[in-house]
Amino acid sequence: MRKLKTDKKGPILCLVGPPGVGKTSLGKSIARALGRKFMRVSLGGVRDEAEIRGHRRTYVGSLPGRVVQGMKKAGSNNPVFMLDEIDKLGHDFRGDPAAALLEVLDPEQNHAFSDHYLEVPFDLSKVMFIATANILDPVPPALRDRLEVLEIPGYTSEEKLNIAKQFLIKKQLDEHGLGGDRVVFEDAAVGEVIDSYTREAGVRNLERELANVIRAVAVLVAEEKATEKETITKARVPDFLGPQKYLPEVAERTAEAGVATGLAWTPVGGDILFIEATRMNGKGNLVLTGQLGDVMKESAQAALSFIRARARWLGLDESFLERSDIHVHIPAGAIPKDGPSAGVTMFISMVSLLTNKPVRSDVAMTGEITLRGLILPVGGIKEKFLAAHRAGIKRVVMPERNRKDIIDIPEQPRKEIEIIFVKRMDELLPLVLTEMPKLQGTMSSAVTPAPSTPAPPAPTSA
Numbered sequence: 211m212r213k214l215k216t217d218k219k220g221p222i223l224c225l226v227g228p229p230g231v232g233k234t235s236l237g238k239s240i241a242r243a244l245g246r247k248f249m250r251v252s253l254g255g256v257r258d259e260a261e262i263r264g265h266r267r268t269y270v271g272s273l274p275g276r277v278v279q280g281m282k283k284a285g286s287n288n289p290v291f292m293l294d295e296i297d298k299l300g301h302d303f304r305g306d307p308a309a310a311l312l313e314v315l316d317p318e319q320n321h322a323f324s325d326h327y328l329e330v331p332f333d334l335s336k337v338m339f340i341a342t343a344n345i346l347d348p349v350p351p352a353l354r355d356r357l358e359v360l361e362i363p364g365y366t367s368e369e370k371l372n373i374a375k376q377f378l379i380k381k382q383l384d385e386h387g388l389g390g391d392r393v394v395f396e397d398a399a400v401g402e403v404i405d406s407y408t409r410e411a412g413v414r415n416l417e418r419e420l421a422n423v424i425r426a427v428a429v430l431v432a433e434e435k436a437t438e439k440e441t442i443t444k445a446r447v448p449d450f451l452g453p454q455k456y457l458p459e460v461a462e463r464t465a466e467a468g469v470a471t472g473l474a475w476t477p478v479g480g481d482i483l484f485i486e487a488t489r490m491n492g493k494g495n496l497v498l499t500g501q502l503g504d505v506m507k508e509s510a511q512a513a514l515s516f517i518r519a520r521a522r523w524l525g526l527d528e529s530f531l532e533r534s535d536i537h538v539h540i541p542a543g544a545i546p547k548d549g550p551s552a553g554v555t556m557f558i559s560m561v562s563l564l565t566n567k568p569v570r571s572d573v574a575m576t577g578e579i580t581l582r583g584l585i586l587p588v589g590g591i592k593e594k595f596l597a598a599h600r601a602g603i604k605r606v607v608m609p610e611r612n613r614k615d616i617i618d619i620p621e622q623p624r625k626e627i628e629i630i631f632v633k634r635m636d637e638l639l640p641l642v643l644t645e646m647p648k649l650q651g652t653m654s655s656a657v658t659p660a661p662s663t664p665a666p667p668a669p670t671s672a
Contacts, residue, residue, distance in 0.1 A: 219317040224296065224341040224354075227362035228478040228593075230412020233342040234294060236362070240340065241290035249280040249289045254298040259305025262314065264327035274327040277314055277334070288336040296353075297343035308350050315339055315356045345477045361618075363592045364411030364479045366599060367404050368622050373413055374400050374420060382421045386428050391439055393427050395420075398444040406454040407447075409600065411479025411593070419451060426450040458602050464571045468563035470642070472555030473576040473598055473606070474547070475590030480597030482574060483547070485540055485555045487563040492535025500540030503548025506556075509578065510538050513557040516581055516635070517564065523636075525648045526564055536560065551588035553579035554607070557635060558642055565647035572604040573642045577612075583635045583653055587611035592618045599623040607632055607641055 225233040234250065241248035256262075256276075265272035273279070280291060299308045313319045314334060322331035341357060343349060349357075365373065375397075383389055403423070408415040423442060427450075430436040448454070463469050463484050472483040496514050498507050514536065521528045538556060540547055554577035562569050576594055578586040587609045595616075598606050610631040616624065630641055636653040640646055 219335060221358040222315045222339045222341065222356055224343060224357035224359050225362055226343050226346055226359055228364055228411035229344060230410060230414035231362045231364055233362060234292065237290060237292040237340045244290065247284040247286045247289040249284040250292040250294055251276045251280050252294045254295040255300060256307050257300030257302050257304065259307050259310045262307050262310035264325040266326045272327060275325050278325045278328060278332060290338045290340060293339060293341040296341040297345055297348045308353050311353060312356065364596050365413065366596060366620050366623050370404050370413055370416055371397065371400055374416060378413065378417045378420055382417065382424050386424050388424060388428060393424060393440045393442065395442045396444065399442045399447050402444045402447045406456055407451055409456050423450045460571050460601055464569050467566045467568045468559060470555045470559040470562060470569045471574040472552050473574050473594035475549065475593050480590065480593035482597055482601045483540060485538065485552065485559045487536060487538050487559040489534050489536055489563060491533060494531040495535045497535060497537040500543045501546045502540065503546065505548050505550050506552050509553035510556045512579055512581055513553055513560055516557065516579065516583065517560055520653060522650050523653050524561065524565060525650055530564065550578045551576050553577065554585060554638065558638060562643065567643045567645045567647055569642055570644055573607065574598045574603045575607040575642060577609040579635060585609045585632055585635060591615035595619050595623060599627060604628060605630065607638065
């Protein structure tokens with residue numbers, strides 16, 4: 211667009227993604243590609259409106275706002291200006307800096323930006339603003355409306371391997387004085403670090419662990435115990451980094467009936483979630499533990515109500531809950547969990563428990579349920595899919611209405627994982643259970659009728 215029209219007012223880009231995926235680096239690359247100066251301002255913790263608009267000159271120690279200071283440092287009226295961590299803005303009695311940013315970022319207004327210190331209109335229309343955020347929820351709606359959001363959800367193992375080979379290893383070797391061919395990493399060794407020592411969407415921890423390996427080699431070099439050319443193999447990685455931090459535990463967890471693997475979205479990328487159910491003597495109560503939010507509690511209640519209403523269809527005794535309680539637990543109880551996408555997993559966990567049929571160890575699922583047996587679409591599909599890929603899952607079951615979202619998923623994991631779309635809850639059972647329970651009729655025809663109550667006596671006339 212710049213080639214077609216040099217004075218085009220570009221959109222305000224907002225790069226959204228977990229920490230360590232390269233949002234700030236991407237801003238620097240854009241500035242380098244455009245041949246412009248790069249200026250970065252971190253907005254984390256800024257809660258004073260004067261930080262954006264400047265102080266009036268009547269005050270002692272008054273200064274221009276951060277935007278005008280940045281323009282002065284850049285020495286240019288058309289830099290690439292990065293507003294880092296726009297979701298970390300605060301506000302208090304001194305004003306709302308997010309509201310002050312509206313004028314900065316609105317192309318219709320910023321040609322005459324008013325800084326309290328300058329007291330003259332300042333033209334920001336030629337500046338290319340790029341904002342970054344980890345999550346968009348804290349950004350006020352009026353500010354979000356002026357941003358064009360580009361999501362950067364995370365990297366696959368293959369992408370991380372290439373990033374490490376092309377950039378991270380060279381950078382760390384130079385920083386530790388081991389440039390040239392003194393240290394060579396085999397692909398299998400880097401893959402071992404990615405799979406067994408890091409579990410993240412970005413590459414920051416990967417860089418840290420590779421630096422640990424290089425420091426260990428630097429010690430050998432300093433003690434003159436190293437060879438002319440040190441080769442890091444997969445077998446040597448535990449010697450440098452210690453025992454594995456992350457073990458593939460899906461098969462181990464789902465070996466018994468009552469455990470299902472779900473997929474979750476978190477601000478730092480996707481993750482897998484184990485949902486466990488057990489049954490004991492009681493009075494028909496549902497116990498929920500694992501620091502669940504209100505939405506997940508309601509999903510569990512809906513799943514149990516659906517099973518009770520369709521007990522005949524599942525081949526269960528209709529009074530199965532009269533003398534027993536069901537306990538649903540999500541491990542890692544110190545971490546708060548909430549969100550509308552665990553209904554399907556909770557339903558399968560309870561069905562697996564009550565029919566005594568284990569869930570397949572290579573399957574993960576996501577989706578919300580209704581009391582009528584429909585499966586509703588959910589968000590964060592790309593992050594969840596990459597989490598399934600990291601965990602070694604081979605089949606992902608997701609709602610039919612999420613079919614449009616798979617266009618965002620990278621080609622490599624899409625080839626390695628079978629994606630199955632479902633509309634109704636009865637389609638789930640043959641896809642996720644190791645063995646089908648003996649179903650009676652169809653899901654819709656097997657609703658347990660409510661007990662009939664006698665009609666009230668007719669009123670008698672006096």
